[in-house]
Every structure is written in structure tokens, then in C-alpha cells.
Amino acid sequence: MRSNSVGPNFGGIFDLESLTSRIAQIETAMAQGDFWSEQDRANQTIQALKALKARHTPIVQFEHALRDLTELLSLIDAHDRGSLEQLVRDLASLEAQLGQLEIRRLLGGDVDSKNAIFSVHSGAGGTESCDWTEMLLRMYRRWADERGFAAEVIDLLPGEEAGVKSATIIIRGPYAYGYLQGEEGVHRLVRISPFDANKRRHTSFASVDVVPESEEDAPVEIKESDLRIDVYRSSGKGGQSVNTTTSSRRGSPTRSGASGKRRR
Numbered sequence: 001m002r003s004n005s006v007g008p009n010f011g012g013i014f015d016l017e018s019l020t021s022r023i024a025q026i027e028t029a030m031a032q033g034d035f036w037s038e039q040d041r042a043n044q045t046i047q048a049l050k051a052l053k054a055r056h057t058p059i060v061q062f063e064h065a066l067r068d069l070t071e072l073l074s075l076i077d078a079h080d081r082g083s084l085e086q087l088v089r090d091l092a093s094l095e096a097q098l099g100q101l102e103i104r105r106l107l108g109g110d111v112d113s114k115n116a117i118f119s120v121h122s123g124a125g126g127t128e129s130c131d132w133t134e135m136l137l138r139m140y141r142r143w144a145d146e147r148g149f150a151a152e153v154i155d156l157l158p159g160e161e162a163g164v165k166s167a168t169i170i171i172r173g174p175y176a177y178g179y180l181q182g183e184e185g186v187h188r189l190v191r192i193s194p195f196d197a198n199k200r201r202h203t204s205f206a207s208v209d210v211v212p213e214s215e216e217d218a219p220v221e222i223k224e225s226d227l228r229i230d231v232y233r234s235s236g237k238g239g240q241s242v243n244t245t246t247s248s249r250r251g252s253p254t255r256s257g258a259s260g261k262r263r264r
Helices: 016-030 039-073 081-106 127-146 176-183
Strands: 116-122 150-158 164-172 185-192 201-212 227-233 246-253 260-263
Touching: 016 039, 039 081, 116 127, 116 176, 127 150, 127 164, 127 176, 127 185, 127 201, 164 176, 176 201
Parallel strands: none
Antiparallel strands: 116 164, 116 201, 150 164, 185 201, 227 246, 246 260
16 A cells, blocks of 8 residues: 555655644734725735635645554454444545545645636638648547536637538636646647548647636736827818818727727
8 A cells, every 4th residue: 555655744855734723823923903904905815725725725634634543553453344444434535535635735726726818710721721720629628527627718710621620628626727737838739630531630739828827907008108099180171170180099908909999
């Protein structure tokens, strides 16, 4: 059994003391009378506390279960087959829990625990790539369902003949972004095309983008040097106001090419 490599004082591996200390500090701050004086900061603090407790509680539960099982081990009769079989099942359960804790430790980034905004786009290959993109979309949605995550489609552009040109979904669940961030990049499929009457082999491409869902509005800063303003003036019959009244303004970021237009 591999469980003998895990001792009852394993908490240091998962930084349990640090988590406990940070939780105590936040709870002390929340007990202060002026805690709610700044609503935004208070909400951020509460979210941070929830995230810390979500990491802290499973570690404590595992530590208690491991300690109980260690004590039980010294009491079990080596000839009691039923007790030994139950012990094996309990050890297997603990080993699975330990695997989950190790994954959570690896997903310890600031945004790993957040929901994921998942986008997939077809690449070169026409209908082939659109079909491959739809296959990827189904695969990731099924993965989310199997984990009990919620997957909401917020944008979908179907292909001209078959498949999907692009799609964006939000996958909501614990550590959704942490699990999915490694999927970002270009995915390739080589197969005998079902759309080719000559049954030739085709290579299809699809790109995957994954970003964490933000729980708050992030400030957007646009430098004047990155913005081009085009002014349009009215035209028509003569008079004092001809070609002097601004009827429309168009702002175009010089780098992205996107534009926003305001009319009067």
C-alpha cells in the first residue's frame, strides 16, 4: 500500500499553518467596527476568506481522517478478514482524497479557482475545421458535465455547411480555469475526411482560448496616443451653420482596428 508514505503530520506540505493564520487574520479584521465602511473592499475580503476556507477545510478533514485511520490500524486484528478489507477500502478513499489535495495545491494560482471563459475558433481547413471545432466544443462540454460543472453558451457562430466557426462558453465550477488553462493553444486533427468523396486525408486546425471570469468590473485605460478621432460635419443648404456643426465622431484604436461611433 502506498499510504505508508503519508504521515499524520503532512499539513506542512499543503501550507496548512499559513492558511490557518491568514484565515484568522481576515476574521479578526472582519470583527472590527469599521469593516463595512468600504463596501467594495469588504466584499473582496469576504471572497478571499471563502477561497481560503475552500482550500483549508479539505486539508483539515483529510488530516483528521488519516489520524483516525492510523489509530484504528493499531487496533485491528490481523486475522480479521472483514476489518482488513474495510481498511483497504478506507485507505483507497484517503488516497483518492490525497490526489485531489495535490491537484488543488498545484492549482494554487490567484485565478486558478475562478470560472473559465472558454472560446474555440476554427482555423484553416474550411468545413473540415468547422467540424473539428464542433467536436472540440462537444468534448469540453461533456468534460464539464462529467465534473458537475455548468457550461453556458454565450456565443455561437455555425459553419456555412457543417460544424461551428466559433463558440464561447462560460464553464462554472471549482477551479474551472485552473483545469482548463493548459488547453489553450492550437489543436490539430488528421483524419480521412467524411466530407471528401475521394476519401483523402485532411488536416484540420482549431484554436482554444481560456481566460478566467472576473467577479468585478476591471478599469479600462485607453491612452490618447492609441486613439484616432475622426470628426464628421453636416452638409446641406447654405447658411451660417453649414460645415461647422459636428454631426458624428468616430474613435478608432490605432492598434486593434476596432471603432466606436457617436452621432448627434
